[in-house]
Structure formats: structure tokens, C-alpha cells
Amino acid sequence: xxxxxxxxxxxxxxxxxxxxxxxxxxxxxxxxxxxxxxxxxxxxxxxxxxxxxxxxxxxxxxxxxxxxxxxxxxxxxxxxxxxxxxxxxxxxxxxxxxxxxxxxxxxxxxxxxxxxxxxxxxxxxxxxxxxxxxxxxxxxxxxxxxxxxxxxxxxxxxxxxxxxxxxxxxxxxxxxxxxxxxxxxxxxxxxxxxxxxxxxxxxxxxxxxxxxxxxxxxxxxxxxxxxxxxxxxxxxxxxxxxxxxxxxxxxxxxxxxxxxxxxxxxxxxxxxxxxxxxxxxxxxxxxxxxxxxxxxxxxxxxxxxxxxxxxxxxxxxxxxxxxxxxxxxxxxxx
Numbered sequence: 001x002x003x004x005x006x007x008x009x010x011x012x013x014x015x016x017x018x019x020x021x022x023x024x025x026x027x028x029x030x031x032x033x034x035x036x037x038x039x040x041x042x043x044x045x046x047x048x049x050x051x052x053x054x055x056x057x058x059x060x061x062x063x064x065x066x067x068x069x070x071x072x073x074x075x076x077x078x079x080x081x082x083x084x085x086x087x088x089x090x091x092x093x094x095x096x097x098x099x100x101x102x103x104x105x106x107x108x109x110x111x112x113x114x115x116x117x118x119x120x121x122x123x124x125x126x127x128x129x130x131x132x133x134x135x136x137x138x139x140x141x142x143x144x145x146x147x148x149x150x151x152x153x154x155x156x157x158x159x160x161x162x163x164x165x166x167x168x169x170x171x172x173x174x175x176x177x178x179x180x181x182x183x184x185x186x187x188x189x190x191x192x193x194x195x196x197x198x199x200x201x202x203x204x205x206x207x208x209x210x211x212x213x214x215x216x217x218x219x220x221x222x223x224x225x226x227x228x229x230x231x232x233x234x235x236x237x238x239x240x241x242x243x244x245x246x247x248x249x250x251x252x253x254x255x256x257x258x259x260x261x262x263x264x265x266x267x268x269x270x271x272x273x274x275x276x277x278x279x280x281x282x283x284x285x286x287x288x289x290x291x292x293x294x295x296x297x298x299x300x301x302x303x304x305x306x307x308x309x310x311x312x313x314x315x316x317x318x319x320x321x322x323x324x325x326x327x328x329x330x331x332x333x334x
């Protein structure tokens with residue numbers, strides 16, 4: 001294409017209307033636009049400080065993180081000797097078949113070794129820092145014993161770096177201290193409860209949960225769990241004082257669908273949007289109602305249906321948990 005034809009096209013209104021980019025036939029290179037007229041050397045262009053643009057989802061997540069204890073959580077890496085790489089199976093069995101739906105992918109994670117037993121008794125330890133654990137909802141605390149041993153425990157509420165905690169039969173009633181149930185006063189809030197003496201904490205380990213000691217007799221302590229279930233525990237079982245930290249986890253703003261994929265959660269498709277061969281709710285022209293009682297993918301009723309066998313004895317359970325619908329109806333609070 002010659003130079004005269006290009007000049008004609010430049011002046012043509014069609015060129016400005018239908019072409020968004022102009023590729024020049026005469027390219028000039030290394031021509032500085034800013035010259036210092038005193039030294040006649042090129043000088044650097046002064047650009048204003050412009051922050052990189054954030055999407056609304058990222059902006060909301062950053063604001064939420066800054067609001068929620070900006071100086072409490074540790075920003076560094078985990079201790080390698082107290083963790084190991086987590087091997088993910090993406091909800092599949094040994095032949096690759098999906099056994100748990102809506103799982104897969106996710107960011108690489110490391111499993112933290114949490115001392116649920118509080119195995120080192122009668123030795124004071126200092127809380128070094130509060131850390132984030134990607135494999136659980138609660139925060140964890142790194143503690144160092146007086147002999148230099150490091151360990152991870154669940155972080156209770158109101159526990160801060162520099163506090164002293166201990167696992168002892170005659171410890172004070174202070175958040176983070178572990179005691180047997182027979183030495184914990186009635187009405188105390190506890191977490192990380194053993195079901196059998198020496199087995200390690202198995203109950204009340206999620207973020208924001210706690211249990212209440214209702215009463216004690218010669219053999220058992222009656223405790224009300226977060227699920228409104230009331231059951232008995234042997235007095236020799238150990239528990240930790242306080243409520244588990246990270247109360248506002250349910251208020252976390254994910255911001256975008258990709259955050260769920262980082263957490264290893266795959267999309268969930270509604271049953272009414274499927275074909276009738278894939279789900280009992282599928283098919284039909286309307287996508288707003290199920291056209292039958294709510295059920296699972298395999299046709300089992302899931303609307304208030306109890307799955308526990310009636311033949312199974314209750315054992316130490318005094319009162320089973322109450323579903324959310326009945327809690328609202330009768331005003332039961334946890």
C-alpha cells in the first residue's frame with residue numbers, strides 16, 4: 001500500500017468510523033518526548049501515583065479483613081515440622097468415582113498438627129501468635145512451653161499473644177486452660193471435650209462453638225452441646241475453658257465464585273434445573289418448585305426426616321438435638 005493512498009484513507013470519514021487502531025507505516029523508535037533544555041538529555045516522565053484498580057469483590061474482602069482483628073492473626077508461614085502437605089482426593093474413591101459431590105480442586109494446603117489431648121501436663125506455656133488454619137473454621141494458637149517445645153492448640157476467644165496457658169488438674173478457670181470435667185464449675189463455657197478419658201478432644205471444635213456444664217454427679221457431668229443436645233460425659237474427661245474463636249466466620253464475604261473454588265468447593269446445581277433422569281425434581285417447564293416433597297438425588301426425603309435408627313440405644317444422651325424449625329417455633333436458644 002503506497003503512501004498517497006494511506007493519506008487519503010486518513011482524511012476519509014470512513015477510516016475514523018470503521019477502524020479503531022492506526023498502525024503507522026513510519027515507526028519512530030527511541031525518540032524521547034521529555035528533554036531537559038539545560039543539559040539536552042532526556043528526562044524521565046513524571047507519572048502520578050495511581051493505585052491499581054480493585055474489583056468490588058476484592059475491595060470488600062480487603063475491607064472485611066482490615067476490620068476483623070488486623071493485628072491479631074499472624075501473616076507468615078506455618079512451622080514445617082508441625083505440619084504436612086494435605087493430599088486431596090477430590091471426593092473420589094480408589095477407582096476415581098465421585099463419592100462426595102461438590103468437592104474438587106482448591107489451593108494447596110498443609111495440615112496442622114493440633115494437640116487435642118494437651119499431652120504436656122502441668123507445664124506453663126506462652127502464646128506466641130494466633131494463626132489461620134485453611135483446613136478448619138477455627139483459628140489456632142502457637143504456644144511454647146517453658147522447656148522450649150512448640151505446639152498448636154485451638155485458639156479460644158479472648159486469647160492473645162503473650163498469655164500464659166496450662167493443662168493441669170488444678171488450673172485456673174481461664175480461657176485456654178485445660179482441666180478434667182470434675183474440676184470445672186457448673187455453668188462454665190467449654191470446648192474441645194473428650195468423649196472418653198485420654199482419647200483427645202472430639203466435640204466443640206468449630207469456630208464460635210461452645211458447650212455449657214449443666215450439672216455433675218458422682219460419675220458423670222451433664223453438658224449441653226451447641227446442637228441443643230444434652231448428654232453425659234465421664235468426669236475424667238478433659239475439656240478446655242472458653243469459647244472457640246473466629247465468631248464472625250459466617251459473615252465472611254467471599255466476593256466471587258472463584259473463592260469457593262480456592263476452598264475446594266465445586267458448583268451446586270439445583271435439582272429443578274436438571275433432567276428428570278438426573279434428579280427427582282427435574283423436568284417440566286417450570287423451574288420454581290419441586291412438584292413433590294423435597295428429596296435427595298437418590299429419592300430420600302430430607303425435609304425434617306430423622307436419620308438415626310430408632311433401634312439404636314441413646315446411651316449417655318439425655319435429650320437429642322432439636323431441629324432449627326422447632327427451635328424457632330418454641331424459642332429454644334443454644
